[in-house]
Amino acid sequence: MLRALENRNYRLWAAADLVSVTGSWMQVLALNWVVLERTGSATSVGFSVLLSTLPALLLGPWAGALADRFPPRRLILAGEMLHLVTALLLAAMVGLDLPLAGIYGLTAFGGLIGAFEGPALGRFAGQVVPRTDLGNALAWNSVTNSVGRVLGMSLAGVLAALVGNALLFVVNAASFVAVLVAIFVMRPAEFHPLEVSPPEQAGVRAGLRYVGRNRTLLLLFALGFVLSALGRNYQVTMAAMTEGPLHAGAAGYGLLSAIFAVGTVLGGLVAARIPELTIPVLLGAGALTSALQAVSGYLPGLVGFAAMILPIAAGAVVIDTAKSTRLQLDSLEGMRGRVLSIHGAVAAGAGALGAPLLGWLCEQAGPEQALLLAGLVTLAATGLAALALRGRVPEAEPAVAVAAEA
Secondary structure (H helix, E strand, C coil): CCCHHHCHHHHHHHHHHHHHHHHHHHHHHHHHHHHHHHHCCHHHHHHHHHHHHHHHHHHHHHHHHHHHHCCHHHHHHHHHHHHHHHHHHHHHHHHCCCCHHHHHHHHHHHHHHHHHHHHHHHHHHCCCCCHHHHHHHHHHHHHHHHHHHHHHHHHHHHHHHHHCCHHHHHHHHHHHHHHHHHHHHCCHHHCCCCEECCHHHCCHHHHHHHHHHCHHHHHHHHHHHHHHHHHCCHHHHHHHHHHCCCCCHHHHHHHHHHHHHHHHHHHHHHHHHCCCCCHHHHHHHHHHHHHHHHHHCCCCHHHHHHHHHHHHHHHHHHHHHHHHHHHHHCCCHHHHHHHHHHHHHHHHHHHHHHHHHHHHHHHHHCHHHHHHHHHHHHHHHHHHHHHHHCCCCCCCCCCCCCEECC
C-alpha cells in the first residue's frame, strides 16, 4: 500500500503536491467569490471557470507534444514560476479593486499555463517512481488531491473572513514555492528516465495517428467520456436532490459534499491497496458505481442518499486512478504526454457536456429519474467496453530508436 512512498523523490513530490493543491483550492474559492461579489451573477462565475478550462480543451494536443519532446522537469519549473507570478498579480488586482477584465485575463492565462504544464506533470510522475509503482503513486496522488481540496476549501472560508480575499492569492503563490523547492532538492540519480519522442514521431498529428491506431486507448477514452459526463457530475445531481425530493437545503448539500470528499479519500486508499490497477479493476469499479448511481435516488431520506454517495465517490477515484494508470503504462513512453493531453481534453469535454445535460434531465424528469437513466447508460457503456476489451492485451510497442530524457 505504501510502495510509492518508499521512494524519496516521490515523498518530496507528494508533500509539495499537498501544499500546492491546498493553495490552488484556496485561490479557486477566492476567485469565484470575488467574481460573484462584484457581479452578483452565477453566470459570471461560470464564465470565469470556462476561461480557466478552455485552454486545456483547445490546446491539449500541442501541450502533450511539447511534453513528449522536452524533459518534464524543465517545463514544470517554468510553469510553477509563471503560476507564482500570476497568483501575485491576481492578489494585487483584487487588493486594489481593479476591473474584472484584468482578472478574467489572468484567469485565462493561468488556464493556459496549466494546459501546457499538465502533460509534463503526468510524465514527471513516471520519473519519480519506477514503472511498477506508478499505479500506487497515482492512487496516493488522488488521496493528496482530495485532502488538499478539503483543507483548501476549509482554510479559504476562515481566512477570507479574517483577512480578505487578496491574501488567499498570496498564500497560493507561496504554495508554488514548495513545489520549486521540492524539485530542486530531489536526487537526479534516483529519477527513472522516460523515452522522449524522436523527430519522426513528434508533433500533434503523429500523436493523433498513434491513438487512432490503438483500439484499447480509443475504448478507454470513450468509456471515460461516458463515465465522466453522466457519472461524475454529482455536484449537479446532489444539488437537485437536496433542493428537490430530499428537502435538505444548503445544510444538506454541504453535508453531502463533505461525505463525497471523504469518499474520494477512501477511494484513493482503496486504489493504493490494489496490487495492480488493471482493466478488469476499472470495469468492475465502473459497473459497481453505475449500479449504485442508478438506485441512489430511490433510497429513503438524506441518510439513504448519503449512504450511496460515499461508495460512489470512492468508486469514481478508483476508476480515475485505474484509467490513468492504464493510459500511461499501455502506451509508448514517447507518446505518453500526448495521450495524457487527449485524456485531459476528453475529461474537460465530458464535464462541459455532462453538467448541463444532467441539469436538464433533473429539471425535465426529476433528479431520481435522471440518476436512474444516467446510471443505466453508464452501466451499459461499461458492459459494452468489457465485451470490446475482452481478451485484449496492451498493444506491443514498436521498436523505435528513442532518446532518453536528461
